[in-house]
Structure formats: structure tokens, C-alpha cells
Amino acid sequence: xxxxxxxxxxxxxxxxxxxxxxxxxxxxxxxxxxxxxxxxxxxxxxxxxxxxxxxxxxxxxxxxxxxxxxxxxxxxxxxxxxxxxxxxxxxxxxxxxxxxxxxxxxxxxxxxxxxxxxxxxxxxxxxxxxxxxxxxxxxxxxxxxxxxxxxxxxxxxxxxxxxxxxxxxxxxxxxxxxxxxxxxxxxxxxxxxxxxxxxxxxxxxxxxxxxxxxxxxxxxxxxxxxxxxxxxxxxxxxxxxxxxxxxxxxxxxxxxxxxxxxxxxxxxxxxxxxxxxxxxxxxxxxxxxxxxxxxxxxxxxxxxxxxxxxxxxxxxxxxxxxxxxxxxxxxxxxxxxxxxxxxxxxxxxxxxxxxxxxxxxxxxxxxxxxxxxxxxxxxxxxxxxxxxxxxxxxxxxxxxxxxxxxxxxxxxxxxxxxxxxxxxxxxxxxxxxxxxxxxxx
Numbered sequence: 001x002x003x004x005x006x007x008x009x010x011x012x013x014x015x016x017x018x019x020x021x022x023x024x025x026x027x028x029x030x031x032x033x034x035x036x037x038x039x040x041x042x043x044x045x046x047x048x049x050x051x052x053x054x055x056x057x058x059x060x061x062x063x064x065x066x067x068x069x070x071x072x073x074x075x076x077x078x079x080x081x082x083x084x085x086x087x088x089x090x091x092x093x094x095x096x097x098x099x100x101x102x103x104x105x106x107x108x109x110x111x112x113x114x115x116x117x118x119x120x121x122x123x124x125x126x127x128x129x130x131x132x133x134x135x136x137x138x139x140x141x142x143x144x145x146x147x148x149x150x151x152x153x154x155x156x157x158x159x160x161x162x163x164x165x166x167x168x169x170x171x172x173x174x175x176x177x178x179x180x181x182x183x184x185x186x187x188x189x190x191x192x193x194x195x196x197x198x199x200x201x202x203x204x205x206x207x208x209x210x211x212x213x214x215x216x217x218x219x220x221x222x223x224x225x226x227x228x229x230x231x232x233x234x235x236x237x238x239x240x241x242x243x244x245x246x247x248x249x250x251x252x253x254x255x256x257x258x259x260x261x262x263x264x265x266x267x268x269x270x271x272x273x274x275x276x277x278x279x280x281x282x283x284x285x286x287x288x289x290x291x292x293x294x295x296x297x298x299x300x301x302x303x304x305x306x307x308x309x310x311x312x313x314x315x316x317x318x319x320x321x322x323x324x325x326x327x328x329x330x331x332x333x334x335x336x337x338x339x340x341x342x343x344x345x346x347x348x349x350x351x352x353x354x355x356x357x358x359x360x361x362x363x364x365x366x367x368x369x370x371x372x373x374x375x376x377x378x379x380x381x382x383x384x385x386x387x388x389x390x391x392x393x394x395x396x397x398x399x400x401x402x403x404x405x406x407x408x409x410x411x412x413x414x415x416x417x418x419x420x421x422x423x424x425x426x427x428x429x430x431x432x433x434x435x436x437x438x439x440x441x
Contacts, residue, residue, distance in 0.1 A: 019349035037132030253323035358396025
């Protein structure tokens, strides 16, 4: 079997992600890990360990390939010419001790396209931070992994039993295709698709419920929705995870419900300053079809759940309403909305209309991603990771999005904006901080 024969076709969720990558900013996701320099551990040791563990993950040793003729999806193939120097770079922070400068370096790494001719990742080691900290930036194309998959990659990077050797589930992935002709593979894939039609029809009902059964019509018009350009800026807001959880429990709500009310409350404050007064906003929340993953099974298994969040009333009143809405929309079979949006997105992409659609859509006002990170502090090369900041991108005509990740008792919310659409990012961060204060009090 040649390296080219050991290939794995993209799943349906991966294909949706790939065809969605049409905007001025690539469909990348990333995070920056802040690592403390303590004791005998220096930045060079941390960098070497970080790099070695990254290159032990099989998906990060593979590139995307496309069938040259006939039907068939793109597929992963082992890349025998992986050059670590093409993926890992070192940057000294221009403003020592400036966290914003480190975040700007991370944003630059996330918003630069990844060459399709190589494995779809990059890493940047940021030195010169305050208190001898080192920033470890990891960027993946979204087709490599969704949020749950990203957590699996993180688990392979930190110290522990699973991070010291090759992952057993990386060696022989169950989805690897046998060494057959590409045309035969393509035809077989079409046959499998036909056999899955009855099951997909059954999933449509679940997907329609996850999408909210079409309640409420279009998202409200507001200035947050404008076609975005190539620039991005981020700021972060931290909140105590225990306080946020307690605020949710008082209303029978989840941490995600609290986040929905907090971010929309902050957006409402921003819109009021712009003399806009919508009664509600629609926020799209990804819904994973799995609760965990391993570094050998990454990819995308996720649907979307648009939530209509009221802007009128106290924080607790809005939280009670939102928790009731999300409770109804959550299904036992999670992530089923991809059965509806997947075919639509692929048709639009085939007609070269996808970017036109996302630049004009009126389905959502913003995006919110929330991931549960490690509950306790983890280390890499013996050095403690003091903070993890997630970084996603906005797309289409969504000028502001939010990415939240809990780590060691702290909930970090990253606000990602196109500064030409939402220049008031500092004011938005202050408003979000006040929303958390109102929730916890």
C-alpha cells in the first residue's frame, strides 16, 4: 500500500466546513496557551516539547487531496514530506508584558490562509511576555477538527500518560479506505449515500427541531450584520466559572444559557449607543454530535442551534426564558441540523453563491461557541499553563462573534470583531463584564 492509498474521505460535516471557506478570512480556528516560565524549564524546552507532540498527531501529518477525475470527496493522505520548519515559527512580542500584543500575534496567525499543499496547521511560539511567560499559538483549519476535536488535540499536547507516546487510535484509523481505484471509491461513496437516504430523512425532523422549527422568522436587522472584510481584532473577558454556574442553577439554566444572555445583553448595550433598539437577537450556537473525541478521530460532527434571545427584562427574567427555549431545542440526537444545512450549503457552493448568501443572510446576528476545557491546571514540559484563550473567526455579514472556554475555574470569553464593522470592541468588553457582574450578584 502506498502513502497515497492510505486515505480517508472527508465526512459530511468536514465537507460542509470546506465548502464554507469562501470569505476574506480563512476558516481557521486557534488558541493561545500562556505557559509560565518556572524553575529549570526554559522556553526552548517548552517549544521542543510542544512541537514534538504536535507532529505525533497523525492528522497533522496529512494533507488534503482531491480526486483527479470521476466522483468522490476530497480525502486525507499521509504527507511524507512534512517540514516542521514550514509549520512552526518563533516571534518575540514587540511590547513585553503586553497581553494584547500577544493576542494580536495569535489573531494574525489565525487569519492567514494555510497552504492546501501541506498539512493544515501552523504554530507560533511567542516569547518576551511578562513574568517569563511563553505563548503557544496553535492554528488548525476548521476541516481538521471541530471544538471537541480541538480539545482532543490539547489533551495530546499537555503532560500525562496520553501525551508521551503515539496514540494507539492514530495508527490504524477505522475510516481509512482500502487500496482501490479512486473512481471505484467515488462510485461506492455515491452508493453509500443512497443507502443512507432513509436514515437522513429520519434525521431531518430532529434537525428541524434543533433549528428551532422555524419559529420567529428572520433575525432582526441591525448594524452588527454587515459584510466583513479581512481584518480581525480580539479582546477577552474573564469570569469565575463557579459564579456563572451558580447563576445558571438559580434559574434552571446552563453555563451556555448564561453566556447567551450575557453576550446579547452586551450587544444590546452597544446597539443602544448606536440608537438601535431591537427586542431580541438571534445567536447561532454549535451543537456537537459527540461529547468527546480522541486525537485519532478529529473532524467535524456538529450542527447549529439558532437561539432567539430577548433583550427586554432583567438578567434573570431573560435567563429563565432562554433556558426554556434551549431546553426545547436540544434533542437526544445532537447535531442533527447538519442534515438540513449540509445539502443547502453544498448546493450554494456548487453554484458559486455561498459567499453571496453569507454576506446577505438574515438568519443570525452573531455566533457563540462554548467549550469545557480542563477543570484543573495542566502543564507542558513541566511548566504550568496559566491560561488558554480560544480564537475563532467571524464570517459573512456577522461582525462580532464570541468564543468561550473554561479552564481551571476561569471562563474566558474571546470577543472577535471585524473592527470596520464593530470598532467599539473595548466598550463591548466592558459591557460584557457588567453582564457577568449582574448575573453573579
